[in-house]
Amino acid sequence: MIELENLTKRYGDVDVVSDVSMQIQPGSFTVVVGQSGSGKSTLLRMVNRLVEPTAGRVLIDGRDVASLPGPTLRRGIGYAIQGHGLFPHRTVAQNIATVPTLLGWPKAKIRARVAELLEALQLDPGQFAAKYPDELSGGEQQRVGVARALAAGPNILLMDEPFGALDPIIRVKAQDDVKAIQRRFETTILLVTHDMEEAFHLGDAIAVMSGGKLQQYGSPEDLLLRPANDYVSRLIGSSDRALRALSLKTARDAAESGDTDGLFPIAPDANLRDALAELIWRGADAAAVSGEAGTPPRRLSLRRILALGRGA
Amino acid sequence: MSTMALAPRVVALVLLLAFLLAPQFFAPVFAPLTHNGAPPIYTQASLLDLAIAHLELVALATVGSAVVAIALGVLVTRRAGAEFLPLSRAIVNIGQTFPPVAVLAVAAPLVGFGQAPTLIALFVYGLLPIFENTLSGLQQVSAAVVESAKGAGMGGLQRLVKIELPLAAPQILEGVRLSTVIAIGTATIGSTVAAKGLGEVIIAGLLSDNTAFILQGGLVVGVMAVLIYDAMTALERIVLRRRGVRR
């Protein structure tokens, strides 16, 4: 667990991060979102002590990060930033090996780890290991940046606008890859972005920052359904709030028992936004959601989806 | 380097060595430039010895300039040394604007005649190109790269040695190359304070109104400068390629 306790960073007489306290659950994907200049990067950089707090402290698994020398601390925490920051004079394999090399791992172990990570990020080791960063596409560079950050198997990965330099189509793919990686390695990810869409797409928990202050910290549903203040509701936007809320619920959650004869089937994991689109597209009033093993299928009606959407 | 580019350099090198080893062989070439039966080839001292002494002086001075200028460039780009940047710039700039002849005039009475004042003049004069190139080379390393190195847990020295200096190397070495070439030319003035070097030949030519001497001294210096510049460029490319900085 990462605990931020009354964290403050002052430059001159401005608090760019002001008395922020929050607890980040192990294995969660937590997103800090806010406009440019709201203090997100500064907050993130206090976790691995690239910035020293003016007041307050950061605990990782109960231990104050200030008790370790900065470089030692940082070798144990992954860090990936916008524009990847790959070392241009080092090959992909050498870049990924940065932290393991600093930690003095044996060569064979490093080589195996590099191959494992390249494969996990869908980069063929034979093809990519010996390449230099400028020989890669933007999406590939970004993935190598993530692989480098994960190389020594850190429990925590800090990411500062890691997808900022990617074009929209690659970005969604990159986001999904990171999410898959997070599940596979069970890493706690703390990611900073100015993009609300990205926050909702990735976050199990979302922290909204403005003017250095934490405006709200909670689950995506919390933010949508119970915004803490006007700032948060404005930031989230009201126009497609209902649809956003629907996209957070699954067909399984909303299905009711009832007659399913002749209805077209819909997967229990489908979110309600997609289910709604499917119903409109097919001109149907209801669909059948298959039950858990042995239980009969249940009914998901248009009326039910609309009712849930209105609740938002 | 292609054969086309290499061929004239090989020819120049062969001619230079031939001239330094057996200058009398070239007497007919320079004879038309003399009058009243003056000697066409300088014989007061071995041209080879003079050339070697000349290059020793240049090498010593440039190594000194490089060590000091690179160290200074590194210092003022560290957070702790940033406040010395304007001061270092000023000092190094003065070194460059102060004419080497004036440095000789000031230094000779203090350290005596010969190599020493010449070394000082060349050293001071060679600082600026290396310092400025070190500075811009280091400042040019992308902020994201430095940030990543910090984030990966590299200490200050590791960052400098493994990341910043290699990435700034092309520019730093360019500065060293520039200073070397400037020093090869400038070292000729050392002969005015009795430093052994090729300036001796040129000055002898000026004093005795012998164009052949002036020309042969000038040619040897010029050809050496061009060849050494090219050799350093080629060597640099090999080293940088091996370290992944250039491909």
Ligand SMILES: Nc1ncnc2c1ncn2[C@@H]1O[C@H](COP(=O)(O)OP(=O)(O)O)[C@@H](O)[C@H]1O
């Ligand atoms: N080293 C620094 N010195 C002075 N001001 C800084 C420094 N770093 C950041 N700031 C200021 O702090 C504010 C927050 O910066 P930052 O944390 O980078 O915001 P964000 O990542 O949300 O865009 C900005 O106004 C920025 O100019």
Ligand SMILES: [Mg+2]
């Ligand atoms: Mg930022």
